[in-house]
Amino acid sequence: MKLLLKNVNLLSPYQKLNETDTNIFIEDGIIRQIGKISEAELKNCKVIELKGKYVVPGLFDMHVHLREPGREDEETVVTGCNSAANGGFTGIACMPNTDPAIDSAEVVTLIKKQSANHLVDVYPVGAATFGRKGEVLSPMAELKDAGVVAFSDDGVAIKTASILKRSLEYAKMFDLPIIEHCEDESLAGGAMNESINSTFLGLPPIPSVAEDLIVMRDILMSEYTDSKVHIAHISSKKSVEMVRDAKKKGIKVTAEVAPHHFTLTDDAVKTYDTNVKMNPPLRTKADVNAIIEGLKDGTIDCIASDHAPHSIEEKEMEFEYSPNGIIGLETQVGLSLSELYHKKILSLENIIEKLSINPRKILNLTIPKFEKGEIANLTILDIEAIWTVDKHKFLSKSINTPFDKKLLTGKSIGVINKKKMFFEGLFTDICDEFSGN
């Protein structure tokens, strides 16, 4: 099948491409031509007019919780992938806190199998320790062979310095990073950030120093072992400063931030809405400002959603008892464009780097290219589209978001990957070999 993306703005910072009003000609999911397309080629070709829209390398979210296996009532691999495609992502990395955890080749294989025929590439993150218990190393080599791209005990930090040291040393053999949920266990267990608001609201606090302590530990251990640490969902000012300093020293540390941590503060908790309960918690204006600085100067490498589906029943509980986390795949692009691009904090190139290129670099994955013969792996953005978030239109199985009814500017309008397209709410095969079956 032939497909023409007509009059697009092609933006691929990795290749230093920035072309306006160009055409991308795709045949059976492979890029055949960029630029001027001959009349003969256009015979029997599906043409999509995209004047003013941007085509960028397929976006990638390196922090997603799929609930399969274990809580398929909240999200499955397939519904999570649907949600990703609808949000503009062609690839995701999924976290190992499933039940059972991703600590055996079997679970990796299951997730891979469930996503095999989907447009979205799914890369499991293996548990760093068996059962994420922080006691014994997971079978990292076996997990790597099965297809994991990193190791993490996400949900919690790797329990002790000694097992962290061994994890880093062992993972180094495969050049894979350890992704850390940074929170000191002995200071954990609260319901919101420690601030004047936690006093106002009478909610048990989580101090930001709980995050900072582990960020510090992990940076030191990364330096000592010369192995890669990736700080997940960074949320505090101090942590951003420490990562900045560590990078200056050449320590192999990278960091991501979730959109809620650059858009909301703990003022949002005042209604006791469980859809603003997450871990790390929303912090203060000073933290948000530090995160924005970190995004600007490259201290924070990428934006990742920490998409965490929870059932309605769980989120209807008392604030203190309700589980942490919100979904984010389908609001991430809109929030990033609204809050960072349109507010002139980041350029569009910067946003693409943080939403597509850098996460793949961190996970040693191939970065999609716009070249003849390459498989088309791309996202189409309408950066000026003004739209209202409607959680009931999400493709995720869950609806736990604090951004429902929020007005945003900019969104993904379609994705192409693995010879499939998602456009105008529909998945279609764009390869004749498959469409005949």
Add this chain to the structure above:
Amino acid sequence: MPLSSRHLLGLKDVPKEDIQLVLDTATTFREILERPIKKVPTLQGKTVVNLFYESSTRTRISFELAEKRLSADSINFAVSGSSVSKGETLKDTVRNIEAMKVDMIVVRHAAAGVPLMLTKISEANVINAGDGIHEHPTQALLDMYSIREKLGRIEGLKICIVGDVAHSRVALSNIYGLKTMGAKVSVCGPSTMIPKFIEDLGIEVIYDIDEAIQENDVLNVLRIQLERKAREYFPSIREYSRYFGIDKQRLEKNGKDILILHPGPINRGVEISSDVADGNSQIILQQVTNGVAIRMAVLYLLGTLN
């Protein structure tokens, strides 16, 4: 003049006029409590549910008695443990109660924010009888009533809240209410029991109990909640008692007649000694009587709003 809200969730945003109205109304009910026949027909036909998710003796009895004195039909609904262990969600429980056509819900819960949550599920007037470490507004109102009764005013007084401020719903409600009424509020306790950002509320923090006694007109001594996590926050009960406990010797040393309140139940010999608790200057039992009058006032003012 009616109250400006149809619920009493906390004292944080309650205006001075409302607090004044509750205190004045309580004065009327306080007189009724001294009569041989202590019952009025004010809330006849109204149904009040006391929904207690956390064990409580005095607050529940105080509310129940207030309801009965006002001739309301009152029902006690005690749930041990949280909704999680019970199996039924809070939302379902409240909807079930709602379906039985109740007018008011008095709620106590170990989790902060539950009273607010109830206002979103139910049409009834909601009264917070204590939510987690958040607020306990009727306790603060009765404390203020007791201070006013004893000293004739609240405005301009210097009042110190002593003890585990960080884990006390009584402390927070008192701070809000007293500040609104124009008192100068301070807190005193071990630094581990003082919330980190409490000065942002515009109150002073004192770590020396003698200084607190010297500088204040009233001490509101909180109960050290031995059954809670409080014990992890100081080295030993003995040490707490030695450095923050109020006893006769300490009061005499400071040579000062000071009003001492305690929300009860008392840990004798821990935060307050028996001689002080039973002494003349204290009004701890009057606080309990005043509690019934305050709750009658709140129930009456909310129950006759609609």
